[in-house]
Amino acid sequence: MGPKALKRKAPDTNEMPADAKLPGPEHAGGPSASPPSEITSFRGDYNFLSNFFHSPIVYDGLEFPTVEHAFQAAKCLDQASKLKLLNCNSPTIAKRVGRKVSLRPDWERVKMDIMHDILALKFAPNSQLGNLLLATGNAELIEGNAWHDNVWGSCVCPKHKNSPGQNKLGKLIMGVRDELRSGEKPSSASNV
Numbered sequence: 001m002g003p004k005a006l007k008r009k010a011p012d013t014n015e016m017p018a019d020a021k022l023p024g025p026e027h028a029g030g031p032s033a034s035p036p037s038e039i040t041s042f043r044g045d046y047n048f049l050s051n052f053f054h055s056p057i058v059y060d061g062l063e064f065p066t067v068e069h070a071f072q073a074a075k076c077l078d079q080a081s082k083l084k085l086l087n088c089n090s091p092t093i094a095k096r097v098g099r100k101v102s103l104r105p106d107w108e109r110v111k112m113d114i115m116h117d118i119l120a121l122k123f124a125p126n127s128q129l130g131n132l133l134l135a136t137g138n139a140e141l142i143e144g145n146a147w148h149d150n151v152w153g154s155c156v157c158p159k160h161k162n163s164p165g166q167n168k169l170g171k172l173i174m175g176v177r178d179e180l181r182s183g184e185k186p187s188s189a190s191n192v
Helices: 044-049 067-074 079-086 091-098 107-122 128-134 168-182
Strands: 057-059 062-064
Touching: 044 128, 057 067, 057 107, 062 067, 062 079, 067 079, 067 091, 067 107, 079 091, 107 168, 128 168
Parallel strands: none
Antiparallel strands: 057 062
16 A cells, blocks of 8 residues: 555544535635634634644645644654654544654754645645635634643633633644735744
């Protein structure tokens, strides 16, 4: 089986199956609805914003089923680890496996730029996902979660609800949205 052949099992609750229908414009702030001022969860109608959403992208010469798979694979430099991550059955498993790989020496310095680049591929100009992202208007995108991630998102559990997280994922996606809107070529994410 080649590296692009994936055996996939039933999706995680936060993962959208490959054949699932994307929300229509009425759910993403399109012509029949005004976008909200804030989107606080990347689930439901806004699941397409999640790194676990099935959206095949080619990164570093390999086709990954989700942003999460690609990001986890970018942590390592050896091809065997990248292929292992590529072939994980779900983004949840890829995330778990990614915690155990040997990190590339420059990971802390480059991880935000890498996430930005992968998100720019996911939300490509004139693509369905890019158009859905643009349809969120100027809404603040907050990766609200209950799993205590206050770096990439903002945990809303009782313990953390009064201390907002850094929301780096939301900020990166908003940056990609700004680039799409202006027609700019994707830039560095170093200021996130």
